Amino acid sequence: MGINIKGIGHVGILVSDFERSFKFYTEVLGLQVTNHRKRPDGSETAFLRFDETHHDVVIAAAPAGVDVSDAIPANARLVQQIAFQVEDRDEFMRALAHLHTKGVKILNGPTTHGIESDNNIYGSGSRSFYFSDPDGNRLEIFTDGMKVRNGERFPSPDYQEALEDFMKTQRGVGV
Structure with a gap:
């Protein structure tokens, strides 16, 4: 018995500079915004889509003190x-x-x-x-x-x- 997975539903990633990444994914890659939230603590999340699916990519501000930037070598990324x-x-x-x-x-x-x-x-x-x-x-x-x-x-x-x-x-x- 196994799980019959049909595909990847969405990808979620943490970003170091939310506004910069939001512009990249929407203006450069052309994803559409389904929802963009700013929480009381200032952190932000955006649910982005290619077409009518609610979301294909989720970007969220990394927690304070967590480095997800390009300073991390490619072989050390999650x-x-x-x-x-x-x-x-x-x-x-x-x-x-x-x-x-x-x-x-x-x-x-x-x-x-x-x-x-x-x-x-x-x-x-x-x-x-x-x-x-x-x-x-x-x-x-x-x-x-x-x-x-x-x-x-x-x-x-x-x-x-x-x-x-x-x-x-x-x-x-x-x-």
Whole structure:
């Protein structure tokens, strides 16, 4: 027996400068505000959404004395990354162009995870690029990931052996 999880409902993150992060997630990434609360103690929380879902991302001011800033090295963060899926390659290119015009530095990519660019037949095939939010949390925009159909293993047994041979004989790479 297990839990039949269908996906991630939302991601909540603590931020060091609420106003800066609020502007980033709403003005740069374009999330819509469902609710923005300021408590009597001055702390703030915002419930943000992509479409009609009540919230997909929640940002909240970090408690006093808690450092969640980019001063924390990437390998010491509690959240490794947050990946945002876009509909297709056109939206992927729009997102890249938009972030560039907003002055967001792309840290890695664009790349394709798989046989196309990193010789990895086990990769998802998704196109991705990575950047940081104002606190240094790594974010990803991606599209076109492979599907794992009918509970099969990946890559599909229908073509795994042929791809392994292709990598060895035509690319000179062991899998």
